[in-house]
Amino acid sequence: MENKKDNSNFIRDIIDSDLKANKNEGRVHTRFPPEPNGYLHIGHAKSICLNFGIAKDYRGLCNLRFDDTNPVKEDVEYVESIKDDVKWLGFDWSDRMFYSSDYFNELYDYAIELIKRGKAYVCDLTSEEIREYRGTLTQPGKNSPYRARSVEENLSLFQQLKEGKLEDGSSVLRAKIDMASSNLSMRDPALYRIRRITHHRTGDKWCIYPMYDFAHCLSDSIERITHSICTLEFVNNRPLYDWLLEQLNVHHPQQIEFARLNLSHTVLSKRKLLELVKGGYVDGWNDPRMPTISGLRRRGYTSESIRKFCERIGVAKFNSIVDAVVLENSIREILNQKSQRVMAVIRPLRVVIDNYPEDKVEKIEAINNPEDETMGTREVPFSRVLYIEKDDFMEEPPKKFFRLAPGREVRLRYAYFITCQKVVKNDKTGEIVELRCTYDPETKGGNSPDGRKVKATLHWVSALEAIKAEVRLYDHLFVKRDPTDVEEGVDYKSNLNSNSLESLNTCFIEPSIKGSKIGGRYQFERLGYFCIDSVDSSAEKLVFNRIVSLRDTWAKIDKAAKQKNQNKKKNSK
Ligand code: ATP
Ligand code: MG
Numbered sequence: 001m002e003n004k005k006d007n008s009n010f011i012r013d014i015i016d017s018d019l020k021a022n023k024n025e026g027r028v029h030t031r032f033p034p035e036p037n038g039y040l041h042i043g044h045a046k047s048i049c050l051n052f053g054i055a056k057d058y059r060g061l062c063n064l065r066f067d068d069t070n071p072v073k074e075d076v077e078y079v080e081s082i083k084d085d086v087k088w089l090g091f092d093w094s095d096r097m098f099y100s101s102d103y104f105n106e107l108y109d110y111a112i113e114l115i116k117r118g119k120a121y122v123c124d125l126t127s128e129e130i131r132e133y134r135g136t137l138t139q140p141g142k143n144s145p146y147r148a149r150s151v152e153e154n155l156s157l158f159q160q161l162k163e164g165k166l167e168d169g170s171s172v173l174r175a176k177i178d179m180a181s182s183n184l185s186m187r188d189p190a191l192y193r194i195r196r197i198t199h200h201r202t203g204d205k206w207c208i209y210p211m212y213d214f215a216h217c218l219s220d221s222i223e224r225i226t227h228s229i230c231t232l233e234f235v236n237n238r239p240l241y242d243w244l245l246e247q248l249n250v251h252h253p254q255q256i257e258f259a260r261l262n263l264s265h266t267v268l269s270k271r272k273l274l275e276l277v278k279g280g281y282v283d284g285w286n287d288p289r290m291p292t293i294s295g296l297r298r299r300g301y302t303s304e305s306i307r308k309f310c311e312r313i314g315v316a317k318f319n320s321i322v323d324a325v326v327l328e329n330s331i332r333e334i335l336n337q338k339s340q341r342v343m344a345v346i347r348p349l350r351v352v353i354d355n356y357p358e359d360k361v362e363k364i365e366a367i368n369n370p371e372d373e374t375m376g377t378r379e380v381p382f383s384r385v386l387y388i389e390k391d392d393f394m395e396e397p398p399k400k401f402f403r404l405a406p407g408r409e410v411r412l413r414y415a416y417f418i419t420c421q422k423v424v425k426n427d428k429t430g431e432i433v434e435l436r437c438t439y440d441p442e443t444k445g446g447n448s449p450d451g452r453k454v455k456a457t458l459h460w461v462s463a464l465e466a467i468k469a470e471v472r473l474y475d476h477l478f479v480k481r482d483p484t485d486v487e488e489g490v491d492y493k494s495n496l497n498s499n500s501l502e503s504l505n506t507c508f509i510e511p512s513i514k515g516s517k518i519g520g521r522y523q524f525e526r527l528g529y530f531c532i533d534s535v536d537s538s539a540e541k542l543v544f545n546r547i548v549s550l551r552d553t554w555a556k557i558d559k560a561a562k563q564k565n566q567n568k569k570k571n572s573k
Helices: 010-020 042-057 076-088 100-116 127-134 151-162 212-222 232-248 270-278 293-299 303-313 324-338 441-446 554-572
Strands: 029-032 061-066 097-099 120-123 172-175 190-194 208-210 227-231 254-258 340-342 348-353 362-367 377-382 385-389 409-412 417-425 432-440 467-474 501-509 521-524 528-532 542-548
Touching: 010 042, 010 227, 010 254, 029 042, 029 227, 042 061, 042 076, 042 227, 042 293, 042 303, 061 076, 061 100, 076 293, 097 100, 100 120, 100 151, 100 172, 100 190, 100 208, 100 212, 100 232, 120 151, 151 190, 172 232, 190 212, 208 212, 212 227, 212 232, 227 232, 232 254, 293 303, 293 542, 303 324, 324 521, 324 528, 324 542, 348 501, 409 441, 432 441, 501 542
Parallel strands: 029 061, 061 097, 227 254, 340 521, 348 432, 467 542
Antiparallel strands: 120 172, 172 190, 190 208, 348 385, 362 377, 409 417, 417 432, 467 501, 521 528, 528 542
């Protein structure tokens, strides 16, 4: 169990004081209520961690409730993906998975009860008229001419609505509250509308469907929820939430609003994400660039990292944009501690060590994880033909370029010092195809006995033993920090990053990764953290996704190592 003090927030403060006052007989019962009209995204993860997290810490309960009151956009595929994602995040609704549609009979009865109490009426205004009558923020609304209908007439009309005797859009059931209220949500809001649409669970049983505001508070009440946590957009709906439950005199959960998560360089709206999927801007809901839970999972994020992120960003009452770096750091920190290091070359340049024996293969010892000694070491083959990164070599190096260049000596990580003797080019294109180098056998392990210094350490793989793979590098999906911040008439999609995916088809990885499974995560030295793709990898072809790049460069590592050595020397003196 987590320490409550560490993750305290204003919602937990409310719960603490409710518990003190023995409100709800000391129960804590929350719910996560997704609408099954798309895949869950990282914003939903915040809500899931909050609701399920509170239930866990207070030994309470959290329900999973599909808010399926709008049959137009809903789909079973979405229901299944939502269940998968909540489970994957590490939460369990046990036997408490519900659907708002489970309550359609009860909701209908509650509507009749409201009519009987004179608090709801059937209104025949068209939707445009209703809008006109509603007034504006500065002007009060006007009463509908149907507002004065008798209870009997309303009961009879509502019955006809249910039986499908009226046209779609001809009438709605409205709450009778106050057309002059300063809160537009309270100006006789619609509670039921006619929709002749087949529902994914109730089929054609109903041709009227409850509105969100009506269904939501009553579903909360039926499930005996104690704290109904939602995002800030619902602040203005809270008086309606309270009004309905008061009029019906039923169990009354407390609605509490918090700021929704906005993440930089992406969009968190199912409608927009659906548009990206449908328009082919991404490769499905689980495209590794998507901010969906399934996309992040495929990219290589662990559920632990996402929970950690949600904890770190906290819960506030004002909207803001969280920088994508915060999300990236959540996985970086975990993988820095845990991941196996390997050497991989993603833009290969062939290197031949001319003075190295042709058939010889040496086993070089390499450290698996400098952050965790218990992970030990492994052996990496070294031979005459190697690959290094193309950008670790420059034929005419500028001043600050310290890596390999003609005539220059560098260290190959864990192995030897090598010196570039000759650059081999393609006759026709002039492209560099190979470097001919020599090695110094005295520098085994990457140390020179004469104290000779080199300014760079490169990673490498032995060509013969290397495993070929495809590597996919990702960048932000959008170029702009807030992609929806656009001039009038400009589409947010104009901010899509056309370079968000770079696919490298001929990469070479050291043979130690042989036999690793889908979802396996590694640090490729100097390149970042990578994960085997769960969709496109096969026995024949390995595909790696870059989860995130490395924050720390070798410069820092080397500096730290130097420092350590100096300290050692000091101590031994
Ligand atoms: P979207 O705008 O993506 O369609 P939504 O609010 O319509 O989101 P729902 O399925 O209704 O999606 O959301 C389920 C729960 O998740 C709600 O309680 C909602 O408040 C919460 N939620 C949705 N988006 C976010 C977000 N960005 N940050 C935090 N909570 C969110
Ligand atoms: Mg919603």
